[in-house]
Amino acid sequence: MRVLTVAGVFAVVLSLSSASQWWENGNYYQIYPRSFRDSDGDGIGDLNGVTEKLQYLKDIGITAAWLSPIFKSPMVDFGYDIADFYQIHPEYGTMEDFERMIARAKEIGIKIILDFVPNHSSDKSEWFIKSVNGDPQYKDYYIWHNGRINQQTGEREAPSNWNSEFRYSAWEWNEIRQQYYLHQFAIGQPDLNYRNPAVVNEMKNVMRFWLAKGVSGFRIDAVPYLFEVDLDRYNEYPDEPLSNDSDCPGPDDHCYTQHIYTQDQQETYDMVYQWRELVDEFHAEHGGDQRFLMTEAYTSFENIMKYYGDGIRNGSQVPFNFDFLTSINNASKATEYVEHIEKWMNAMPAGVSANWVLGNHDNKRVASRFGVQRIDLINILLQTLPGLAVTYNGEELGMTDVYISWEDTVDPNACNSDPQHYYDRSRDPARTPYQWDASPMAGFTYADHTWLPVSADYKTNNALQQLRAPQSHLQIFKTLVRLRQEPSFRTGELKIKALDDDVIIYSRQAEGSDLYVIVLNLGSTAKTLELTKQFSLGAEAEVITSSLQSRYINGETVKTSEFVADANVGTVLVALN
Structure with missing residues (x-):
C-alpha cells in the first residue's frame, strides 16, 4: 500500500497480489437468525x-x-449467553439443519461465518454449574472472588466497583459457592477465566x-473483555478510577468508571493471535x-489496529471498523467523513484490507441514524470505498427502527433501565423481523405472532x-x-476530499x-459542481447509479462541467473517453 497526498487530495494506491x-x-x-426467516411457524427465525x-x-x-449466535442458550441475551458451545439452540433447529445449511451455502457459493462468543458462557452452562459446585476440573473456569469486608459496616461486599455493560455491579454473589463471580454483561453471563489454560x-x-x-471462520464477540487485570499482581481486584463523564447517567452505569482493569489488557491481543494461528493451522x-x-x-x-497483528504475528483479517458507528452521525460534516476514512x-x-x-x-439502523433520505448515499459510500463492506440484514432495503414499547421490550440492556429511559438503551428496534414481502407478518412467518413486532411499513417496504x-x-x-467486481474498485487508487461542509x-x-x-452531497440543498476541476474527466460522464431521489437515471450521460449534486444524494459516475 502506498499513501500520498497531492493538491489537498488524500490518495491511497492499493495492490492485491495474484x-x-x-x-x-x-x-x-x-x-440475525431470530429475525431473518421463520420456517416452522413459531414466530422465531431459524436455520x-x-x-x-x-x-x-x-x-x-x-x-x-455471518450468523449471530445459534448455540444452545436460555436466551437471556438472545444467544450471547451460551449454555452449550457444541449444540444448536432447539428454537433454531438441529445439527442436521445446520449441516443442511452449510451444504446449501457451499452449493451456491456463499461462505458461512459463525458468531464466536468467547468472553462468557451462560450461567446455565454445565461448566458454570460444575464450577459453582467446586468440580476440580471446572473450579477455576470463571472469575471467582471472596469479596471484601466493608470496614465501616463489617459486611461482605463486591470485590471492586466494576460495573457491567448492562448496568449495576459486574459482581454477583453465589450462595452455593459463597463467592462472587464476575459478569461484564448480564448476570446470566459469567465471564470465563482466560488465565486458566484449560x-x-x-x-x-x-x-x-x-x-x-x-x-469458513468466525466473528469474535466482545474481544476487549477477555482478560481482567492479573490478580497475582494485586492483593485484591482494584477499583477503577471514575470517568467524570458528565453524560453518564449515574454510578450504576458502565460509563461511570474508566475500564483500565477490565478491558484492553495486553494478553487480549495475544489471544487473538493464537486464534489466527489456529485457523491458519486448520487451513494448512x-x-x-x-x-x-x-x-x-x-x-x-490504536487498539483496533493491534488486532490486525503486531508485525510478527497475524491477528484477525477484519478488526471491525466502527468509526462510522461511533464517530459519525447525521450532523457530521463532509470533512469529518473524509478525516475518518483517511485515518483508517x-x-x-501493510498487506491488510x-x-x-x-x-x-x-x-440503531442506518436509515434511522442518518435519515431515510440518505440510505442510498450511505450504501454508495459503503460499497465504493476500498476493502470489505459489512451490511446488517435489512440495510439493503432501508429498513428503519421499529418502536418497541416498554411492555414489549426484551433486550436486557433496556430491561435494566426504566420506562422513561429504556428506549435509548434498547437494541430491539433494530432487531425486528426482516421484511420479505407484503403478505401478513411481512413474509417472515406464517404464524400470527412474532417475537418482536413487525414494522408497520412492511407492505410498502419489503424485499x-x-x-x-x-x-x-x-x-x-x-x-x-456488481460494480465492486470491476478492477478499479478491487485494486484501484482512492483519491478523496471534502469540497465543503456538505460535499x-x-x-x-x-x-x-x-x-x-x-x-456525495450530505447537505439539504442541491449544488452545481465543475467535476473537471477535481479529476481528469472528459466533457461527459455516464451515471452508473444514483440515489432514488436523484434527478439522474442510470445510463444517463451528464456534462461534467455542470454536474448537479442533489440534496442527500450519492452518485457514481464513470468517465467517457
Whole structure:
C-alpha cells in the first residue's frame, strides 16, 4: 500500500497480489437468525429459514453471511449467553439443519461465518454449574472472588466497583459457592477465566469443532473483555478510577468508571493471535480456502489496529471498523467523513484490507441514524470505498427502527433501565423481523405472532417489492455490489476530499481501467459542481447509479462541467473517453 497526498487530495494506491484471498473486497452480510426467516411457524427465525433465503443473498451479490449466535442458550441475551458451545439452540433447529445449511451455502457459493462468543458462557452452562459446585476440573473456569469486608459496616461486599455493560455491579454473589463471580454483561453471563489454560484449550476446541463442520471462520464477540487485570499482581481486584463523564447517567452505569482493569489488557491481543494461528493451522491441515476471523472491539483506534497483528504475528483479517458507528452521525460534516476514512487508510499495516461497518444488531439502523433520505448515499459510500463492506440484514432495503414499547421490550440492556429511559438503551428496534414481502407478518412467518413486532411499513417496504421495482434501494445496492467486481474498485487508487461542509468527492481507478467518480452531497440543498476541476474527466460522464431521489437515471450521460449534486444524494459516475 502506498499513501500520498497531492493538491489537498488524500490518495491511497492499493495492490492485491495474484494470490488474493476469497475474503478480500468481499460483501459480508450479518444475519440475525431470530429475525431473518421463520420456517416452522413459531414466530422465531431459524436455520431452515436461513437456508431457504441463501439464494436471495447469492442473487444480491453477498460473499459471506455471518450468523449471530445459534448455540444452545436460555436466551437471556438472545444467544450471547451460551449454555452449550457444541449444540444448536432447539428454537433454531438441529445439527442436521445446520449441516443442511452449510451444504446449501457451499452449493451456491456463499461462505458461512459463525458468531464466536468467547468472553462468557451462560450461567446455565454445565461448566458454570460444575464450577459453582467446586468440580476440580471446572473450579477455576470463571472469575471467582471472596469479596471484601466493608470496614465501616463489617459486611461482605463486591470485590471492586466494576460495573457491567448492562448496568449495576459486574459482581454477583453465589450462595452455593459463597463467592462472587464476575459478569461484564448480564448476570446470566459469567465471564470465563482466560488465565486458566484449560479454558483457552476448551475454546480452541470449540473453534475446531465448527471449522470441521464446514464454517469458513468466525466473528469474535466482545474481544476487549477477555482478560481482567492479573490478580497475582494485586492483593485484591482494584477499583477503577471514575470517568467524570458528565453524560453518564449515574454510578450504576458502565460509563461511570474508566475500564483500565477490565478491558484492553495486553494478553487480549495475544489471544487473538493464537486464534489466527489456529485457523491458519486448520487451513494448512485440511486445505480449501483460507479460514477467516472478524473481531468486534469497541475500543480506541490504536487498539483496533493491534488486532490486525503486531508485525510478527497475524491477528484477525477484519478488526471491525466502527468509526462510522461511533464517530459519525447525521450532523457530521463532509470533512469529518473524509478525516475518518483517511485515518483508517493511513493507519493500516501493510498487506491488510480495510473494512467498513455502518450497522449491526447493537445499534440503531442506518436509515434511522442518518435519515431515510440518505440510505442510498450511505450504501454508495459503503460499497465504493476500498476493502470489505459489512451490511446488517435489512440495510439493503432501508429498513428503519421499529418502536418497541416498554411492555414489549426484551433486550436486557433496556430491561435494566426504566420506562422513561429504556428506549435509548434498547437494541430491539433494530432487531425486528426482516421484511420479505407484503403478505401478513411481512413474509417472515406464517404464524400470527412474532417475537418482536413487525414494522408497520412492511407492505410498502419489503424485499419482493424492491426486487420488482425498476429502481429501489435494493436495486441500487445490487448495482453497487456488481460494480465492486470491476478492477478499479478491487485494486484501484482512492483519491478523496471534502469540497465543503456538505460535499464529498472521490475517485477510484486501477491502472488501465475506467475512472469512476463518486459524489456525495450530505447537505439539504442541491449544488452545481465543475467535476473537471477535481479529476481528469472528459466533457461527459455516464451515471452508473444514483440515489432514488436523484434527478439522474442510470445510463444517463451528464456534462461534467455542470454536474448537479442533489440534496442527500450519492452518485457514481464513470468517465467517457
